[in-house]
Amino acid sequence: MTENATRNGDSGLDAKPNVPALEVLEIHKSYCGQAVLRGVSMRAHDGEVIAILGSSGSGKSTFLRCINFLEVPESGAVRVGGEEVRVRRRKTGGHAVDQKQINRLRARIGFVFQSFNLWPHRSVLGNIIEAPVHVLGLPRAEAVARAEALLDKVGMADRRDLYPNQLSGGQRQRAAIARALAMEPDVILFDEPTSALDPELVGEVLGVIRRLADEGRTMLIVTHEIGFAREVSDRTLFLHEGRVEEEGPSGRMFARPDSDRLRRFLASHLN
Amino acid sequence: MDVALMVDSLPRLARGMLTTFELVALSGVAGVLLAVPVALARVSRRAWVRAVPLGYIFFLRGTPLLVQIFLVYYGLGQFETVRESFLWPVLREAYWCAIIAFSLNTSAYTAEILRGAIQAVPPGEVEAARALGMPRAMAMRRIVLPRAVRMALPAYGNEVILMLKGSALASTITLLDLTGAARTIIAKTYKPLEIFLAAGVLYLLMTFVIVRLVRWAERRLAPPAGSRS
Numbered sequence: 001m002t003e004n005a006t007r008n009g010d011s012g013l014d015a016k017p018n019v020p021a022l023e024v025l026e027i028h029k030s031y032c033g034q035a036v037l038r039g040v041s042m043r044a045h046d047g048e049v050i051a052i053l054g055s056s057g058s059g060k061s062t063f064l065r066c067i068n069f070l071e072v073p074e075s076g077a078v079r080v081g082g083e084e085v086r087v088r089r090r091k092t093g094g095h096a097v098d099q100k101q102i103n104r105l106r107a108r109i110g111f112v113f114q115s116f117n118l119w120p121h122r123s124v125l126g127n128i129i130e131a132p133v134h135v136l137g138l139p140r141a142e143a144v145a146r147a148e149a150l151l152d153k154v155g156m157a158d159r160r161d162l163y164p165n166q167l168s169g170g171q172r173q174r175a176a177i178a179r180a181l182a183m184e185p186d187v188i189l190f191d192e193p194t195s196a197l198d199p200e201l202v203g204e205v206l207g208v209i210r211r212l213a214d215e216g217r218t219m220l221i222v223t224h225e226i227g228f229a230r231e232v233s234d235r236t237l238f239l240h241e242g243r244v245e246e247e248g249p250s251g252r253m254f255a256r257p258d259s260d261r262l263r264r265f266l267a268s269h270l271n
Numbered sequence: 272m273d274v275a276l277m278v279d280s281l282p283r284l285a286r287g288m289l290t291t292f293e294l295v296a297l298s299g300v301a302g303v304l305l306a307v308p309v310a311l312a313r314v315s316r317r318a319w320v321r322a323v324p325l326g327y328i329f330f331l332r333g334t335p336l337l338v339q340i341f342l343v344y345y346g347l348g349q350f351e352t353v354r355e356s357f358l359w360p361v362l363r364e365a366y367w368c369a370i371i372a373f374s375l376n377t378s379a380y381t382a383e384i385l386r387g388a389i390q391a392v393p394p395g396e397v398e399a400a401r402a403l404g405m406p407r408a409m410a411m412r413r414i415v416l417p418r419a420v421r422m423a424l425p426a427y428g429n430e431v432i433l434m435l436k437g438s439a440l441a442s443t444i445t446l447l448d449l450t451g452a453a454r455t456i457i458a459k460t461y462k463p464l465e466i467f468l469a470a471g472v473l474y475l476l477m478t479f480v481i482v483r484l485v486r487w488a489e490r491r492l493a494p495p496a497g498s499r500s
Binding site: 068070099100103104105106107108109111113115117118119120121130131134135163164165166176179180183 | 393395396398399400401402403404405406407409413414417418421492494495496
């Protein structure tokens with residue numbers, strides 16, 4: 001079980017410093033014959049924050065959803081801490097993946113949705129402890145303690161017994177982030193985490209994500225908040241029509257973009 | 272109008288009411304137990320699994336409840352194997368035949384109500400469960416079904432009320448449910464107006480209790496009302 005060896009090491013300086021926390025290889029995805037992703041690859045090392053930018057239709061959300069197989073790509077592979085999930089071709093046509101392996105992978109990849117997707121029939125606490133108790137098999141008391149520490153971290157300690165419909169959008173998203181963190185994931189994927197929020201609530205969610213970046217968590221962030229992306233990310237991936245148009249250190253990319261498309265994109269978003 | 276007769280008949284009508292209650296309660300429980308697997312099959316990813324309960328639902332919703340009761344009560348006894356089987360002591364009883372017919376009938380309707388509710392659970396909530404590593408069955412059990420049950424409750428309350436009134440058909444196979452009891456009293460007294468009126472009031476009373484119970488369950492299971500959207 002080599003996966004356990006890498007899993008327990010989250011310092012980034014353990015036995016296998018050369019194994020990227022997350023590696024995505026040649027993802028292809030199309031809907032109804034329309035290619036959305038045409039071979040997108042990337043890797044994230046421990047503690048790296050990667051911003052994924054692109055105009056709408058560039059495939060950035062699909063790419064994120066392919067990483068934890070919410071969408072099953074036609075081909076490609078995903079490696080988390082050395083464990084690889086590869087899309088196989090079925091003899092009968094179509095493609096298949098190993099469901100058990102995917103479930104294991106998903107438990108190590110946090111996912112934060114644009115629309116929060118909290119469970120409305122569960123309290124904030126109930127939302128957070130559900131997966132740790134039932135997927136990881138954590139004792140309830142331990143899961144509750146973990147949840148309370150996380151609620152404290154996202155500034156929601158006094159909201160644990162409320163239900164999602166009693167929360168503002170920003171609070172819902174912070175609860176959803178706590179729910180993802182409760183699994184102690186190796187990587188966290190954010191799919192436009194502030195796009196469904198009223199402008200005045202964006203800041204509180206970005207503040208939480210910024211703190212996670214400062215803690216050294218490995219994160220992929222699809223966002224339209226260009227200023228935030230520049231400030232918080234180490235590297236940036238710019239997608240255009242299902243391909244990586246440009247990638248590199250965020251500082252360089254925002255200051256001196258190579259491609260015309262990125263230059264135009266930045267200009268139109270920084271207005 | 273013979274009010275004294277109505278009052279005098281109350282104890283016998285009340286006994287009939289008890290039988291009606293038993294029929295509805297037992298069939299209701301059995302119906303739900305049958306409905307869950309049928310509904311789960313109806314939302315399966317595999318086309319052939321979805322097709323399995325189609326005939327079941329089609330037949331039970333497409334034929335009159337009275338015909339179904341007669342098929343169980345008169346029909347099954349036609350087969351010698353049934354008469355000789357260990358089930359005969361049960362299938363010989365009109366009471367159990369009524370319960371079997373009612374259970375099957377209500378299970379088909381309940382399964383369709385539940386299927387609709389399962390499909391109405393927002394896909395994002397299911398995705399959230401899957402994204403946390405829950406296998407499909409666990410997400411169904413822990414997230415989707417609890418959500419679906421809450422959404423299905425109002426429609427299910429309706430189904431229980433329909434079942435209560437449908438249970439009057441049990442009187443056609445000799446059972447002394449509320450309607451059966453009323454008919455026996457009328458046969459002796461020739462006072463249909465008074466007795467059916469009294470029986471009708473008792474049915475209303477039972478419907479009222481069901482409505483209240485369902486509303487109570489809805490309120491209990493609903494998350495507290497939000498101060499925001």
